[in-house]
Amino acid sequence: MxxxxxxxxxxxxxxxxxxxxxxxxxxxxxxxxxxxxxxxxxxxxxxxxxxxxxxxxxxxxxxxxxxxxxxxxxxxIDKKTADKIQTALYDKIPYPKDGFIGDWREGERIAQNGRGMQFTDAAGVPNGANCYACHQISPQEISYGNQGPSLLKYGAIRQVKDANSKEAEPIVKYTWARIWNTHSVNLCSNMPRFGDAGILTEQQIKHVMALLLSPDSPVNK
Ligand code: HEC
Structure with missing residues (x-):
């Protein structure tokens, strides 16, 4: 070979x-x-x-x-074992102490960027997330993969009016856990573990969160 x-x-x-x-x-x-x-x-x-x-x-x-x-x-995998592993992972998700939501414009750049961790990349260069490789996200981007579900209107569908509010907390925390370590919400998920595997920094994940959840993000227009 x-x-x-x-x-x-x-x-x-x-x-x-x-x-x-x-x-x-x-x-x-x-x-x-x-x-x-x-x-x-x-x-x-x-x-x-x-x-x-x-x-x-x-x-x-x-x-x-x-x-x-x-x-x-x-x-x-037997359901009891799967549930036990998944719950243990979910309980270990590190949540940020100073807010979950960054700047959706930065988030869009990160979601678009497929560079990073390749043999042609220098060590220490910030990674992209390449979310569009698997998801539809902003309506302006017409080139996207469909291995994952469409994230168009992600926050709007879930009626998030203010991503920093108490009412939005459950969906905000779920979304953070999903991006940080997808196995904590779907054990055999095919999505990369962006936080857990050190692909994105906490700050980068905050920007991607804003892209999905801010009412002023193009995703939710
Ligand atoms: C390699 C493909 C792949 C990439 C890259 C990827 N995802 Fe996913 N994503 C998936 C798949 C597949 C699912 C659903 C099934 C699963 O868990 O495997 C999913 C599910 C999700 C969900 C849950 C949707 C819901 O309705 O509950 C969110 C949110 C999400 N992805 C966000 C992102 C973000 C943000 C990025 C970039 C930082 C990203 N994904 C990158 C494959 C991917």
């Missing part, structure tokens, strides 16, 4: 797809499934490190491992 370079923030997904591909190839050739270790070794041998992109990106978290296993075997 041709060596590939590790690039971008979505390598965990790429790894899952590769595990599936490796498994399918091996099943075609023989009857036994490779172990998780054998699959990981096969995947690692087909990538090479370059610049800031190291092979440890292919190491799955325990949750990704559980979800991949469920995917490959077709057997769901």
């Amino acid at each position: 041709k060596k590939q370079h590790i690039a971008g923030v979505f390598t965990a997904r790429a790894a899952i797809t590769l595990v599936a591909t490796t498994a399918t190839l091996l099943i075609a050739g023989c009857t036994t499934l490779p172990s998780a270790e054998e699959s990981l070794a096969a995947i690692k041998s087909s990538f090479s490190e370059r610049g800031i992109a190291k092979l440890d990106r292919l190491d799955q978290t325990e949750i990704q491992r559980l979800c991949s296993e469920a995917n490959m075997t077709g057997k769901d």
Whole structure:
């Protein structure tokens, strides 16, 4: 297999797809499934490190491992275990002490920006979020992916009139948790863990929150 370079923030997904591909190839050739270790070794041998992109990106978290296993075997994680892990994650979400809502204009720039964590990026350059790769967000942007649900009118649909108000708190906290660590609200979610994995800073997440929740954001017009 041709060596590939590790690039971008979505390598965990790429790894899952590769595990599936490796498994399918091996099943075609023989009857036994490779172990998780054998699959990981096969995947690692087909990538090479370059610049800031190291092979440890292919190491799955325990949750990704559980979800991949469920995917490959077709057997769901039992509901009690899933609920327990998810609740523990939700309880550990760090909420900001000085407000959740930044500037939607900055948020739009961050959501549009697909740079960061690639082997061509210098270390320490702020990452983008690339939200548009998976979501419709502002109506002005007509180029977007649809792996995730449309976020058009996200705050308006949820009747958020003032994102800093007490009434808005539950939806504001849910949205923060979703962006910080998506597994805390949907265990086997396919969305990146923007805060937990250190992709975005707390301040960047505040700006993205404003994009989704501020009544004056184009998303809610
Ligand atoms: C790789 C694709 C991907 C990217 C990039 C991504 N998301 Fe998601 N997002 C999803 C998927 C898929 C879901 C729903 C299902 C799930 O949890 O996997 C989702 C769900 C959501 C939800 C919950 C919607 C609801 O109605 O409850 C919010 C809010 C959200 N994403 C915001 C964002 C923001 C903000 C960004 C950028 C900072 C972003 N997403 C980037 C894939 C993505």
